[in-house]
Amino acid sequence: MRTRNTTLALAGLLVTAVTAGCGGAVTTASSGSNGKADGVYQQIADLPKDQQRAKAEELAKKEGRTLSLYTSMTADIATPVAQAFEKKYGIHVSVFRGNSETVLQRALQEEQAGKAGADAVETNFLEMTALSDNHYLVPFNGSAVDEVEPAAKFQDWTASRLNVFQPAWNTDLIKAGDEPHSWEDLALPKYKGKLTLEVSDSDWFENVTKYWLSHGKSQSEVDQLWKGIVANAKVAKGHTTMMQFLTAGQTPMEAMNYTYITDRAAQQGAPVTHLPPDGVSKIPAFPRPNGVGMIKGAQHPAAAWLFYDWLLTDGQQELVKLGLTPSTKVPGDKSLKGITLVPFDVAGLSKNGDAWDKKYDALLRGVADVEK
Amino acid sequence: MTVVPAPTTSRDDGPGSGHGVAPPPRGAAAGARLLRLLRRPLSLQGLLVGGAVVVVGYLAVVPLGYLIHDTFLSADGRGVSFAAFSRAYGGNSQSGEMLLNSLWFALGSAALALVLGTSLAYIQVRTDTPFKGLFFAASLVPLIVPGILYATSWIFLGDPSSGILNSLVFKPLFGSSPVNIYSVWGMIWVQGLHLAPVAFLLMVAAFRAMDPSLEESAAMSGASRLTVLRRVTVPLLRPAMISGALLMFVQSLESFEVPGLLGLQNGIYVFTSRIYFVLRAYPIDYGAAGAYAIGLLLIAAAGVLFSSWLQRSSRNFQTVTGKAFRPRPVELGRARPFVGAGVILYFLITVVLPVAVLVYASLLKYYAAPSSKTLSQMTFANYRTVWHQPLAFTALKNSLIVGIGAATAVMVLTSIVSWVVLRTRARGRRLLDLLAFTPIVIPGLVLGLALSFVYLRTPLPIYGTLLILLISYCTRYLPYGMRYASSAMAQMSPELEESAAVNGASWFQTFRRVLLPLMSGGILAGWVYILVVSFRELSSTILLYSPGKEVLSVLIWEQFENGQFTTLAALGVCMVVLLFLLVSVAYRFGARFGLQNDSAN
Numbered sequence: 001m002r003t004r005n006t007t008l009a010l011a012g013l014l015v016t017a018v019t020a021g022c023g024g025a026v027t028t029a030s031s032g033s034n035g036k037a038d039g040v041y042q043q044i045a046d047l048p049k050d051q052q053r054a055k056a057e058e059l060a061k062k063e064g065r066t067l068s069l070y071t072s073m074t075a076d077i078a079t080p081v082a083q084a085f086e087k088k089y090g091i092h093v094s095v096f097r098g099n100s101e102t103v104l105q106r107a108l109q110e111e112q113a114g115k116a117g118a119d120a121v122e123t124n125f126l127e128m129t130a131l132s133d134n135h136y137l138v139p140f141n142g143s144a145v146d147e148v149e150p151a152a153k154f155q156d157w158t159a160s161r162l163n164v165f166q167p168a169w170n171t172d173l174i175k176a177g178d179e180p181h182s183w184e185d186l187a188l189p190k191y192k193g194k195l196t197l198e199v200s201d202s203d204w205f206e207n208v209t210k211y212w213l214s215h216g217k218s219q220s221e222v223d224q225l226w227k228g229i230v231a232n233a234k235v236a237k238g239h240t241t242m243m244q245f246l247t248a249g250q251t252p253m254e255a256m257n258y259t260y261i262t263d264r265a266a267q268q269g270a271p272v273t274h275l276p277p278d279g280v281s282k283i284p285a286f287p288r289p290n291g292v293g294m295i296k297g298a299q300h301p302a303a304a305w306l307f308y309d310w311l312l313t314d315g316q317q318e319l320v321k322l323g324l325t326p327s328t329k330v331p332g333d334k335s336l337k338g339i340t341l342v343p344f345d346v347a348g349l350s351k352n353g354d355a356w357d358k359k360y361d362a363l364l365r366g367v368a369d370v371e372k
Numbered sequence: 373m374t375v376v377p378a379p380t381t382s383r384d385d386g387p388g389s390g391h392g393v394a395p396p397p398r399g400a401a402a403g404a405r406l407l408r409l410l411r412r413p414l415s416l417q418g419l420l421v422g423g424a425v426v427v428v429g430y431l432a433v434v435p436l437g438y439l440i441h442d443t444f445l446s447a448d449g450r451g452v453s454f455a456a457f458s459r460a461y462g463g464n465s466q467s468g469e470m471l472l473n474s475l476w477f478a479l480g481s482a483a484l485a486l487v488l489g490t491s492l493a494y495i496q497v498r499t500d501t502p503f504k505g506l507f508f509a510a511s512l513v514p515l516i517v518p519g520i521l522y523a524t525s526w527i528f529l530g531d532p533s534s535g536i537l538n539s540l541v542f543k544p545l546f547g548s549s550p551v552n553i554y555s556v557w558g559m560i561w562v563q564g565l566h567l568a569p570v571a572f573l574l575m576v577a578a579f580r581a582m583d584p585s586l587e588e589s590a591a592m593s594g595a596s597r598l599t600v601l602r603r604v605t606v607p608l609l610r611p612a613m614i615s616g617a618l619l620m621f622v623q624s625l626e627s628f629e630v631p632g633l634l635g636l637q638n639g640i641y642v643f644t645s646r647i648y649f650v651l652r653a654y655p656i657d658y659g660a661a662g663a664y665a666i667g668l669l670l671i672a673a674a675g676v677l678f679s680s681w682l683q684r685s686s687r688n689f690q691t692v693t694g695k696a697f698r699p700r701p702v703e704l705g706r707a708r709p710f711v712g713a714g715v716i717l718y719f720l721i722t723v724v725l726p727v728a729v730l731v732y733a734s735l736l737k738y739y740a741a742p743s744s745k746t747l748s749q750m751t752f753a754n755y756r757t758v759w760h761q762p763l764a765f766t767a768l769k770n771s772l773i774v775g776i777g778a779a780t781a782v783m784v785l786t787s788i789v790s791w792v793v794l795r796t797r798a799r800g801r802r803l804l805d806l807l808a809f810t811p812i813v814i815p816g817l818v819l820g821l822a823l824s825f826v827y828l829r830t831p832l833p834i835y836g837t838l839l840i841l842l843i844s845y846c847t848r849y850l851p852y853g854m855r856y857a858s859s860a861m862a863q864m865s866p867e868l869e870e871s872a873a874v875n876g877a878s879w880f881q882t883f884r885r886v887l888l889p890l891m892s893g894g895i896l897a898g899w900v901y902i903l904v905v906s907f908r909e910l911s912s913t914i915l916l917y918s919p920g921k922e923v924l925s926v927l928i929w930e931q932f933e934n935g936q937f938t939t940l941a942a943l944g945v946c947m948v949v950l951l952f953l954l955v956s957v958a959y960r961f962g963a964r965f966g967l968q969n970d971s972a973n
Contacts, residue, residue, distance in 0.1 A: 068919070074933045075761070075763065076930070076934055079762060094919035094920060095919050096918065096919050097930065098914050098915065099929075099933065101651075101656075102915050104654065105656075105821060105915060106824070106915055109821065109824045109825060109828060110824075110828060113825075113828035113829055115828055115835075127654065130654055130655070199632075199636060199645075234636075234637045234638070235637065236633075236637065237632040237633060238632075240932055240933065240934070240937065241520075241524065241937075243937075244739050245527070247738040247739055247740065248534070248739045248740055248741060249740065249741065250527070250528075250531055250533075264934075268737040268738045269737055269738065270737075270740070353653070353654060354653050354654070354655070354657075357653050362464055365464075365639070365641060366639070
């Protein structure tokens with residue numbers, strides 16, 4: 001039976017291929033060695049600041065010159081960043097990329113099982129706070145944090161880059177002079193049917209609300225404004241998708257998008273912007289931090305220390321080259337040009353993020369209780 | 373209505389029980405067959421059947437157990453609590469209204485997909501329609517294109533103000549813009565078209581396995597074409613149609629791509645928007661997420677039970693008997709050009725339009741409606757970007773390994789398990805059927821968490837390798853494999869197995885030489901389906917993949933996160949071309965193994 005033989009041969013081949021393909025994988029997590037990692041972190045931390053870097057380099061060599069990084073940077077950012085780090089220290093970086101929720105879930109699962117897969121983590125502030133609250137991060141006391149503004153320093157992680165919140169509009173559809181000049185403007189009747197809100201932007205909702213309340217508005221005025229904004233708006237999912245519809249002219253304006261997404265589309269030639277014609281926006285811009293941290297019980301603690309240190313110093317220039325907003329002042333950084341920064345409320349969102357999620361969701365669905 | 377000659381021996385006796393013994397008394401009979409199998413645990417049959425049942429049970433129980441544990445665990449960590457349900461469904465969650473929206477959307481999409489898929493399958497297999505080659509493309513392309521791209525293409529086509537259909541077709545010709553994609557009907561349309569291939573693949577296999585002489589006898593006895601269709605053809609296809617409807621219904625109920633992109637615009641929230649909302653918060657309320665999944669599970673369980681009740685007199689559907697048959701095409705006669713035109717129209721709508729939008733978008737730097745300006749600025753830059761992605765080839769290789777591995781493993785397992793469910797009277801076979809269906813309602817993220825929880829605590833080298841993705845895909849596509857395999861099995865009369873057994877064939881010989889070849893149409897259809905959809909699975913992949921072990925869906929996600937929609941479109945076009953070629957090869961291969969090929973008109 002020729003057919004049968006072929007079938008069997010094929011089945012055999014398939015099994016071999018699958019086992020070979022799967023079996024040859026790298027194991028990211030071998031069994032935990034917590035004590036050792038903590039010892040290395042301590043050893044570096046106890047040294048005077050000017051000796052730490054050299055010691056970390058020396059120890060990283062002993063670790064085998066590898067680093068496992070979990071980050072929500074996507075490959076086009078993460079790859080050049082990893083390469084630049086590799087070039088400087090000769091340490092190979094293996095990068096796990098996922099959205100911030102995934103990075104957090106993966107790190108939590110691994111820590112709970114006592115098998116740390118990551119050495120360093122770089123992701124959104126909310127997830128960094130969660131890792132910190134679970135005591136899975138190790139504090140860093142190197143000289144790199146001296147460059148960082150106090151607002152960007154946290155107990156055991158440090159802001160590395162910023163996502164800036166601003167409205168965005170299509171310049172063919174919103175003529176010069178018609179653009180918004182404040183968050184309040186979004187509630188103007190002239191924008192009826194022109195506005196798009198993103199379904200998960202509760203962090204923006206929280207910041208704008210708190211900003212208004214702390215700048216002289218009463219709760220009922222704030223509620224009224226939100227009601228007006230929602231009445232003007234349609235709801236969409238995903239900042240990227242929204243930007244596609246904005247560049248295509250399908251929607252005229254977005255209540256909020258990250259400035260780097262708008263800038264990228266504009267660089268491609270799309271008729272979109274977040275700045276008025278004079279190039280200066282007075283709309284309070286909230287910079288949402290992404291932070292870097294070292295993982296407790298890591299396999300390569302010294303490499304993690306070096307990466308933390310590097311990302312806040314030389315790495316900042318790499319981020320600027322890639323069009324992102326660094327957390328420190330870097331010469332040549334134009335990403336904040338024309339933007340009026342105001343503080344981002346990390347503390348409030350870290351404590352009550354889910355309550356604001358629920359409020360924003362209720363607001364969009366039109367079932368929000370008017371606050372008393 | 374007995375459409376099949378009554379089997380010569382009782383159904384209860386099968387290949388496993390030897391030679392036509394009288395059925396054992398009830399009670400003792402239940403499970404007797406499986407017991408007999410297990411009593412010989414070292415026989416090939418015992419190992420295969422027992423092994424398959426255990427593996428399928430294990431695959432399904434792991435995520436389900438994790439889900440149930442998180443849902444019913446009370447806040448203090450001890451004892452059982454129903455608080456998660458009140459958090460999930462109570463308050464101002466509007467879950468009732470959303471569930472109604474969901475049901476409407478899911479029923480509509482499943483119905484549309486079923487009607488489209490079945491009619492196309494009928495035309496493809498049973499008529500002498502022209503352009504049969506197009507069916508192949510029409511049955512695959514919507515399946516390959518990731519949901520987010522397919523829905524986005526339709527937005528560019530059907531937006532009420534600026535959609536291409538409205539602005540370039542309806543407005544100039546009729547002076548109005550009737551197409552509005554942001555409505556429940558728009559959602560049903562897009563989801564229905566996206567799902568129709570599921571029904572098509574199932575129904576083609578079913579039509580091929582159907583003896584047309586039954587229809588011919590009916591026609592000879594004076595029944596009109598419509599009567600034949602209503603009284604003979606449709607009833608005969610019931611197992612496949614019910615399976616398809618169930619799959620598509622539950623899949624629509626738990627999908628969020630189409631409702632997220634199209635529904636939200638007009639404030640149409642569905643049930644899954646609750647799950648989405650819960651899963652993206654921190655700390656994740658796993659209890660509430662589980663409560664939603666259990667709600668879906670109840671609906672799905674009702675569906676499975678209802679479908680097995682509908683198939684209770686299964687003998688009526690067994691069209692593959694010992695008699696030789698060769699499906700003869702119905703001559704369409706004067707209707708032929710009209711049917712041909714219909715085929716072309718369908719092909720235009722489901723394949724050409726959306727893919728053309730993708731190709732168009734992939735040639736631009738940023739998406740804008742077609743104009744002389746955009747046409748003059750077209751470039752292949754996006755394809756160069758895809759080509760130069762450092763990980764593109766690794767990801768492709770890994771996707772192929774995991775996709776082919778999962779498709780093969782699932783179809784082998786489910787062929788055996790569907791035999792247990794349909795051919796034995798083993799106790800708990802209904803439960804097994806139900807269990808194999810549960811993964812369909814488990815949110816991908818929860819599946820990912822369950823698997824990483826288990827395999828982080830196992831010494832085996834699974835976590836951090838491709839194996840964990842393979843396990844995840846096998847779990848996720850188990851329900852699909854099960855439906856494809858069991859609807860193929862349901863069409864087969866046990867008399868074939870009995871004759872094989874009478875002639876001294878062992879169970880394994882019978883299974884391999886009689887059942888598998890006859891089921892091969894259904895099995896290949898399931899295999900193709902799983903291979904294709906596994907290429908775009910993201911929700912569990914993103915948690916479970918490891919650096920250096922990326923798959924294609926991770927790259928798609930990255931392009932999406934980066935805001936590079938036009939690059940994403942280029943990647944989508946590459947995927948369509950690639951998978952299309954791959955599946956063509958699979959079908960060619962299938963043809964060599966004796967699968968009927970209707971395209972050779």
